[in-house]
Amino acid sequence: MTIAVIGSIFMEYTYNIPRIPLASEVLTAKSMLSREGGRGQNQAVTMAKLEGDIKMIGMVGEDEGGEICLNSMKRYGIDTSGVFIKGEVRTGEKIIYIDDNGETNSVVYPGATRSITVEDLPKIYELLEGVDAVLLQFELPFEVILPILKHCHEQNIQTFVNPAPASQDFDASYLKYVDYLIPNEIELFFTVHNEIKTHKIEEACKKIDELGCHNIIVTLGQEGSIYYNGEEFTKIPAEEVAGKDGKCVGDSFVGTFVIGITTGMETIEAIKYATKAAAITLSNKGGYSALPYKKDIEK
Secondary structure, three states, X not given: OEEEEEOOOEEEEXXXXXXXXXXXXXXXXXXXXXXXXXXXXXXXXXXXXXXXXXXXXXXXXXXXXXXXHHHHHHHOOOEEEEEEEEOOOOOEXXXXXXXXXXXXEEEEEOHHHHHOOHHHHHXXXXXXXXXXXXXXXXXXXXXXXXXXHHHHHXXXXXXXXXXXXOOOOOOHHHHHHOOEEXXXXXXXXXXXXXXXXXXXXXXHHHHHHHOOOOOEEEEOHHHOEEEEOOOOEEEEOOOOOOOOOOOOHHHHHHHHHHHHHHOOXXXXXXXXXXXXXXXXXXXOOOHHHHOOOHHHHHO
């Protein structure tokens, strides 16, 4: 089964600093780490390490960052034939600042990721021929995301949406084209901001179900997750681990869940599988090296 990830491809630069600087203040970083990132790329690598047949669709600039990201995905066996290269823009970048207390600030420059337009849709549709499932996030322009969801629905391609980052610009009427929605709590409320006023997980899930998406998995960090199937709520606890590096944990959960569903697992089983993968990722350190292989989860 082939899974296409349509999403962001970034380079990430993490600076460790004594404290978050004041306005106009200049601080010297203690260390700096550069590595590949972006939700789309993170989730694609997660699934590739779990032996999925993965195709990445996105855009990078014709620069060093783009080359690094493409080579990295190829090393994990990801089909990058769907990654457009655009010379006039830089590959997306995320700058992360972490102080001695663990407080984090970040700045994202979407770059090439935001350069995908409706003019690219015919090529994307062509790339989706023969694909069985699609995973999307909210780092692409909605003018591209929405018609892709409708196209996938019309072509009987299973759709998974991780509505991150949280956005109030999503047209909730398109939820009827989503088979599985996987938000965190904030993303859940943002997704139905026009339809719900109370910040209650149960009410938000019921509204999403009414709008046509009948499988909602809400991730709650250390509190685990909640699954709503349109009839009942099921709470799945998190696994207790000593966290080392929070990077990729959410993407590890999402990617592993998609692999679980597309390999025939029942939804609750797939959530438990993803929960274990997220715990392993959190207990490790080092970006993609923290993501588990299939044997790590199943041992």
